[in-house]
Amino acid sequence: MLKIQEIREIIKLVDQSSIDEFSFEHDGSKIKMKKHSGESETVVRNVGSSSVPVAPVLQQAVSGAPQAPAAIETDQAVKEEVKSELNTDNLHKITSPMVGTFYSASSPEAEAFVKEGTKVNDDSVVCIVEAMKLFNEIEAEIKGEIVEVLAQDGQLVEYGQPLFLVKA
Known part of the structure; x- marks a missing residue:
């Protein structure tokens, strides 16, 4: 697709x-x-x-x-x-490390890990990618502010697909 x-x-x-x-x-x-x-x-x-x-x-x-x-x-x-x-050249892209399903929160009732405007650290969990029934927490790996969320909850994501844009 x-x-x-x-x-x-x-x-x-x-x-x-x-x-x-x-x-x-x-x-x-x-x-x-x-x-x-x-x-x-x-x-x-x-x-x-x-x-x-x-x-x-x-x-x-x-x-x-x-x-x-x-x-x-x-x-x-x-x-x-x-x-x-x-104008996204100066922004850091947090990409999916695997093929799987993107989840913005730990459960359907829970609040999203991050939203636009959220400040993140290197070890901040920004989302979960489910692959083969394993839920993998994805960390920001950069200190900054989430500028844009590029994936939607429940969306299938590819390896290397940008999930978030972060202003360092």
Whole structure:
């Protein structure tokens, strides 16, 4: 499956072009984008599963039907996010040391280990990555402040995938 950064880049390219509709298939995943008078809709599908909106990808329904707030942003907000990604060179990335499932807290009822703005030390636990029924605590390994949480609770993460951005 494509990484969120790759999907964002595709959205940016389609948005800047005169293309009204775009479809892409790769490794069993399908991406379909449509532009309608300045509004965009993006859906990612895994073969054999239902449609999954990609957050923070644009998805504005033309009909005005109720939408999931986490998955919806305006064109301007997405453009600002793309700009902010360009300025991440001076930030430290905490990456996943393994393939597994990302958890922001020790249990569903518990508060997240860290949020944006949280100060961390070298040994601060920032999340848990579950791999093969083993829950591995991931430490910050740097002293600083969490600027952005890049993974969502319950999301599958790859080895080396950035999970957090930290301002040292």
